[in-house]
Amino acid sequence: MTVLDGASLAKRVRSNVQDAVRELQEVHGIMPRLDALLAGEDPASRVYVRKKREDCDEVGIDSHLHTFPDTVTQQDLRSQIETLNQTEACDGILVQLPLPEGLDEGRILEAVDPTKDADGFHPGNLGRLLSDRAGLTPATPTGILHLLEAYDVPLEGKHAVIVGRSNIVGKPLAALFLQRGVDATVTIAHSRTRPLEDVTRQADVLVVAAGKRDLVTADMVQEGAVVVDVGINRDPDGNLTGDVAYDEVLDVAGAITPVPGGVGPLTRAMLLVNVLRACCARRGVPVPDALLDVVPASLQG
Numbered sequence: 568m569t570v571l572d573g574a575s576l577a578k579r580v581r582s583n584v585q586d587a588v589r590e591l592q593e594v595h596g597i598m599p600r601l602d603a604l605l606a607g608e609d610p611a612s613r614v615y616v617r618k619k620r621e622d623c624d625e626v627g628i629d630s631h632l633h634t635f636p637d638t639v640t641q642q643d644l645r646s647q648i649e650t651l652n653q654t655e656a657c658d659g660i661l662v663q664l665p666l667p668e669g670l671d672e673g674r675i676l677e678a679v680d681p682t683k684d685a686d687g688f689h690p691g692n693l694g695r696l697l698s699d700r701a702g703l704t705p706a707t708p709t710g711i712l713h714l715l716e717a718y719d720v721p722l723e724g725k726h727a728v729i730v731g732r733s734n735i736v737g738k739p740l741a742a743l744f745l746q747r748g749v750d751a752t753v754t755i756a757h758s759r760t761r762p763l764e765d766v767t768r769q770a771d772v773l774v775v776a777a778g779k780r781d782l783v784t785a786d787m788v789q790e791g792a793v794v795v796d797v798g799i800n801r802d803p804d805g806n807l808t809g810d811v812a813y814d815e816v817l818d819v820a821g822a823i824t825p826v827p828g829g830v831g832p833l834t835r836a837m838l839l840v841n842v843l844r845a846c847c848a849r850r851g852v853p854v855p856d857a858l859l860d861v862v863p864a865s866l867q868g
């Protein structure tokens with residue numbers, strides 16, 4: 568049984584990003600830049616944005632924060648995004664979700680220039696992914712694909728079952744798994760799937776992104792399956808847990824990601840990769856080899 572160590576892999580990704588940033592600066596005189604928009608007082612969102620900026624500092628990406636009160640209007644946010652769309656030095660724009668109540672998340676995300684869409688949530692980028700012309704792709708699914716590639720987990724012709732159909736994890740991951748060169752057979756399960764265990768038991772690779780603690784137990788997993796736990800929940804003691812009953816599934820799975828230390832760190836690292844991919848594409852410079860090493864092969868076309 569292999570524990571898929573996302574934390575160590577993420578460290579390697581950050582180190583490669585750092586090398587790539589250095590090359591962009593030394594060879595092309597470019598300073599990659601990310602602008603984050605944070606609206607409202609949600610404490611978790613504040614922590615996430617702070618950590619993302621710390622990651623930027625670590626690898627040498629210039630980061631700027633734009634904060635707004637929870638009374639911010641749709642128009643205020645859109646006009647800040649418009650300004651950043653026109654700002655030559657800005658390579659990536661990130662809108663921290665969730666937005667305060669009353670704001671139309673979809674329309675705000677759609678206002679971001681797709682070439683600067685650091686999160687890969689713009690409908691244009693999601694559409695490109697579905698039409699085999701992938702541009703910037705969401706960080707969590709991209710991180711999962713990189714993790715599976717890094718551990719040589721075979722996907723071609725394998726049955727990948729994804730539990731969860733969100734626009735930021737389940738659906739884009741299904742599209743990534745279906746890409747030419749990845750070639751998995753994909754099933755998406757969700758809250759109306761009955762019975763869930765009949766579907767999960769068919770999985771060679773099982774990805775769980777439901778946000779329900781202990782949703783997947785040992786009896787729901789095929790012997791030897793690779794299990795990727797995306798969920799982030801708190802147990803009654805306040806500890807972080809995933810969606811998979813880790814201790815019992817360990818005995819059945821061939822490989823498994825822990826929570827914490829699995830998908831989470833890779834999600835953070837892949838945001839940095841996206842900023843650099845956006846930077847190179849916008850500014851017409853070749854992607855440094857150090858970065859190509861940490862981008863899934865199917866996205867390098």
Ligand code: NAD
Nearest residue numbers: 707731732733736757758776777778797798799830831834
């Ligand atoms: P979401 O709430 O948008 O979607 C959850 C999905 O799970 C839905 O499609 C729903 O149909 C499905 N679902 C819910 N209950 C289910 C059940 N009982 N059986 C089967 N399917 C069920 O969530 P999301 O944004 O995709 O996030 C999912 C989880 O992953 C959350 O815990 C979130 O915090 C976590 N997450 C982690 C990372 C990371 O980096 N580790 C990144 C994004 C999301």
